[in-house]
Amino acid sequence: MALITLGLNHKTAPLDIRERLTFGPDIIVAALRSLSEKTAVEEAVILSTCNRTELYCAHTHSGREEICAWLGEFHGLEEETISPFLYSHTDQECVRHLLKVASGLDSMVLGEPQILGQVKQSFQTASDASTTGKFLGKLFQHTFSVAKQVRTDTAIGHSPVSVAFAAVSLARQIFSDLSQQTALLIGAGETIELAARHLHQHGVGRIIVANRTLEKAHTLANQFNGYAISLTEIPTHLPEADIVISSTASPLPVVGKGTVESALKKRKHQPIFMVDIAVPRDIEAEVSELNDVYLYTVDDLQEVIQENLRSRQEAAEQAVEIVDLHVDEFMGWLRSLDAVGMIQDYRKQAELMRDEVLERALKQMQAGKSPEESMRFLAHTLTNKLLHTPSTQIRQAGFEGQSDLLEAANTLFQINENNSK
Structure with missing residues (x-):
């Protein structure tokens, strides 16, 4: 699953373009459902304020062009009319952008507090419209936590600037x-x-x-x-x-x-x-x-x-450091999802081996072998089955001089060097 945001703001588009691409409260639910139905987007949140319109999407194979085409079509505008004013960010940069937006680091007024409430409302609207799921749900909840930390740990909101x-x-x-x-x-x-x-x-x-x-x-x-x-x-x-x-x-x-x-x-x-x-x-x-x-x-x-911004500049630098740290944290969570399927498959494979060997051990006991002998057979056979493929691959890696694979195996299995001597 990939993440993308497509949008425009006060830095990239003049007022007359921004006002033609807003999503008022009377149309935003229909827009969310249309975006999810007419594109390959699986999850969507639309943030629309006086200074920005942004689409946050989780998708499998759609991209900037498809979402841009939908945006123009929904508002009755030619794609070439709006495309020059749009920006897009994917994956890590999408996460960083949202964290900065919610923390007030991308606002016309640096550190202004209203934007966090607007981001929360946008997410709630999307949730009520059933256009969010595991990915955007995790991203936006993470965003709310980071934005709160930025306001707590820095002085970015101390000056009355809005x-x-x-x-x-x-x-x-x-x-x-x-x-x-x-x-x-x-x-x-x-x-x-x-x-x-x-x-x-x-x-x-x-x-x-x-x-x-x-x-x-x-x-x-x-x-x-x-x-x-x-x-x-x-x-x-x-x-x-x-x-x-x-x-x-x-x-x-x-x-x-x-x-x-x-x-x-x-x-x-x-x-x-x-x-x-x-x-x-x-x-x-x-x-x-x-x-x-x-x-x-x-x-x-x-x-x-x-x-009125000078007093907030130093605080903004501290806020960016917090944002960058939490971008890495979220991307780590996202990457960990890639391993979930592999872990599940590996466990299933091990459980099949276990069930097979256990069945053979039980049959031995039924045939008259002692429980001790059957247990020794179970332990020995299961150990050999579990270690056969990794051992074969490690031996082949050593033969071919694949030191990186050997290092990975050492990290994966946490092999004690003293025991390997």
Whole structure:
């Protein structure tokens, strides 16, 4: 069984390509089953976030081309359109890549903690869809353990650096005093919750939370003395917002250019700072054309993020050492599976020999031979049968000068040199 990951991220693909290859929660189960049915893939997990889409597969004879073709077909895109932006890793490099991703070493924000939760959720979704098995099950459980060790044993997560933190930092540069500002947060996921927490810590005047499910909006808003609305109420409340941060899983924009134009008129053109963290985008790209609007996407936050990374670089080097150690550990487990079949066959062969010789010894006893004589026959004959083939092969290796085979035999049988003299 071989392992492969195929994907693209913020380093290899622009936002417009990434958003065309996302797997929203409404289609991901169908996608997992389609990938397993239409290719030679036997196990599959799909990780889809605002910054990356990755397919993790265990397969017998499929490869990059087949999985790439499926990815394009599923999203209705020509393979040549997406292929230049894709990367792939097999076996050991696949394992290393996943460990780095889950540990936050491959994120736009080095060491950001949200990715581990997203990896866990992706694996759980695949497990519920019955597209995981022994290989990916072991790999992802191993990954969760390593990512936890990285966060425990290094300082990679100590600095408050995240996309949400970067968005709030930028807001603080534009509005020096957040206590006078109202923030409209669209969505109720982990990123929006982090943004709400950072805004609250910096004393933002008021928080409004908009979400498709009003109950979730209420739950989040209540934590920060905020106000909850549904997505359909955004046009009514947008004129109140000085800061808008959006991160939903909607396949279509939830804030259009016309809505923002109307809000600006009611605000008498007081500026609005908007951050669209979602992929696909929540805020129509044309909004950036409007005067008095400062619209940033996840890619635009890169410069802000870079300023907060220096303290994590040394921790990242330590984390890579931990990752490399555990890559070797997992690959050792994977290689050990190759020996399982051989061990089973060898034991079966020995048991057949045992049963054959035991039957002959029992017949001797039934014919009148003493138990002692029959036991001596059993021990002598079974020993000769078990040692015949290895002895013959070792003798032939010595005759042909195959020193490597002789060394392997010495290691395998743990022969005591003193006893061989």
